[in-house]
Amino acid sequence: MIQVPIDIHNIIAITNGGVGVLGAAVFWFLPRLTRPDLYFAVTVPRPFRDGPEGKSILRRYRIELIVVLVLAFILFVAGIAWLGVGFTSAAPLIESAAAFIPFYRARQRVLPHAVAPTMIREAELHPVNHVIPGGWIAASGPFILLAGFAAYLWIHGMPSDGSSSGQPGGFPIRSLIVYLLSTGAILGVQTLTLYGLVHWVRPVYAGGPERAHELKFRRTVSAIVLGAEYYVTIQASWIILAPRHNGLLTVGLLPLVFVFVLVVIVLLARLGQGGSRMPTNHQRLSTTSTEPVGDRTPDRYWKLGVFYFIQDDSAVFVEKRFGLGYSLNFARPTAWLILSLILLAPLITILAHLTRFLPRAGA
Amino acid sequence: MLRIDLASRVPVYEQIANGLRAELVSGEFNPGEKLPTVRTLAIDLGVHHNTVAEAYRQLANEGWLELRRHHGAIVLERDRPEAGPDTMDRFTRRLADGLSPRLLAREMIEIAQRLERKATS
Numbered sequence: 151m152i153q154v155p156i157d158i159h160n161i162i163a164i165t166n167g168g169v170g171v172l173g174a175a176v177f178w179f180l181p182r183l184t185r186p187d188l189y190f191a192v193t194v195p196r197p198f199r200d201g202p203e204g205k206s207i208l209r210r211y212r213i214e215l216i217v218v219l220v221l222a223f224i225l226f227v228a229g230i231a232w233l234g235v236g237f238t239s240a241a242p243l244i245e246s247a248a249a250f251i252p253f254y255r256a257r258q259r260v261l262p263h264a265v266a267p268t269m270i271r272e273a274e275l276h277p278v279n280h281v282i283p284g285g286w287i288a289a290s291g292p293f294i295l296l297a298g299f300a301a302y303l304w305i306h307g308m309p310s311d312g313s314s315s316g317q318p319g320g321f322p323i324r325s326l327i328v329y330l331l332s333t334g335a336i337l338g339v340q341t342l343t344l345y346g347l348v349h350w351v352r353p354v355y356a357g358g359p360e361r362a363h364e365l366k367f368r369r370t371v372s373a374i375v376l377g378a379e380y381y382v383t384i385q386a387s388w389i390i391l392a393p394r395h396n397g398l399l400t401v402g403l404l405p406l407v408f409v410f411v412l413v414v415i416v417l418l419a420r421l422g423q424g425g426s427r428m429p430t431n432h433q434r435l436s437t438t439s440t441e442p443v444g445d446r447t448p449d450r451y452w453k454l455g456v457f458y459f460i461q462d463d464s465a466v467f468v469e470k471r472f473g474l475g476y477s478l479n480f481a482r483p484t485a486w487l488i489l490s491l492i493l494l495a496p497l498i499t500i501l502a503h504l505t506r507f508l509p510r511a512g513a
Numbered sequence: 514m515l516r517i518d519l520a521s522r523v524p525v526y527e528q529i530a531n532g533l534r535a536e537l538v539s540g541e542f543n544p545g546e547k548l549p550t551v552r553t554l555a556i557d558l559g560v561h562h563n564t565v566a567e568a569y570r571q572l573a574n575e576g577w578l579e580l581r582r583h584h585g586a587i588v589l590e591r592d593r594p595e596a597g598p599d600t601m602d603r604f605t606r607r608l609a610d611g612l613s614p615r616l617l618a619r620e621m622i623e624i625a626q627r628l629e630r631k632a633t634s
Contacts, residue, residue: 273557
């Protein structure tokens with residue numbers, strides 16, 4: 151009987167590999183998951199995507215995608231061989247960078263067929279219910295859990311057999327504070343995103359079934375963010391509190407990441423970025439003209455097709471043109487605040503490591 | 514529902530003010546009701562919040578709204594313009610010709626604005 155060694159590094163590698171495969175599947179299907187009159191982040195006439203030219207662009211994109219992903223995989227394996235298993239965490243970055251190349255080339259091919267979207271904008275004047283699933287009580291849950299976890303450690307002390315480095319004697323208090331702070335920062339940015347999804351998203355449709363569908367999509371994204379908050383909190387508590395055998399339980403929750411990502415992708419793809427699965431009631435367009443609606447933003451405000459930048463739009467979040475979920479309007483200061491907070495958690499950890507290890511290095 | 518056309522030559526703040534005025538004249542909002550906040554409306558329309566604020570200020574100056582800091586815009590009790598029998602006949606004919614009630618309301622408002630400007634000058 152062949153015995154497969156169960157090792158932390160294997161679990162991390164398998165999880166990251168699984169997420170990478172899911173990412174590749176997303177890039178494969180993504181052009182068909184956007185709104186019908188947005189193709190490779192360009193506003194096009196509605197029939198273009200299913201026309202011969204549109205299909206030919208898609209075919210070429212997919213062939214190029216396979217080539218770059220194979221190259222990315224070779225780079226990835228070489229990186230692991232050279233730098234070790236820690237390199238696996240760079241997988242999403244390498245994959246996204248690789249997939250950007252065929253996307254950009256396809257976009258260049260679509261651009262000559264671009265048309266101006268309708269410039270009609272609509273707003274519902276009566277209040278619309280944008281409730282976070284479970285309300286703010288559910289949203290405050292992770293903070294309460296984290297505070298409870300900190301209080302438990304304060305009262306009972308550190309677990310005697312637990313330490314992130316595998317050394318006996320428990321977690322040093324300084325590490326614990328850093329750990330709590332960085333987890334708090336992650337929760338903070340997720341809560342800010344939740345708030346933003348309720349208050350700072352620009353809808354494409356102000357009424358009708360499209361609006362209802364958009365709201366459903368937004369609530370789903372909110373539920374995913376909320377789920378991620380609970381996951382982060384539970385994992386943070388688990389890592390310190392759970393008794394470990396060779397550190398295995400530390401990463402015991404990692405495979406759950408794979409399941410979580412899978413569920414998220416399936417959910418978002420099913421609900422569609424206002425895209426292929428939106429009600430296709432072509433008659434009910436908000437404008438009587440034949441102009442495509444797209445996302446009602448001119449193409450020139452989408453830098454490289456992925457970065458939205460317009461000063462005159464007060465919205466902080468807009469629907470992604472190529473992707474699932476929402477993108478930031480980089481002309482708004484709030485967007486930069488959110489981005490800074492996203493970078494804050496790893497920054498706290500890196501700074502903490504530097505301040506802890508610098509004296510040793512000098513000694 | 515409020516609708517604006519960014520490609521129109523009419524300034525956006527004026528389109529917003531006209532659209533809101535049409536809603537207020539048609540009785541869509543009762544006195545004491547709140548309009549969306551400046552920020553919410555600006556986000557929904559995808560315009561700068563100063564543009565919406567300007568439209569709200571215009572309506573506040575006309576006596577349609579009361580602007581309260583951090584509380585949004587509250588609809589005020591105000592006399593609505595009433596049309597005479599001749600005007601009613603004219604507008605009924607326009608509706609029979611196929612003009613939508615919303616566009617008719619907008620047309621009426623523009624006439625009223627012109628008269629108001631004439632009176633004040």
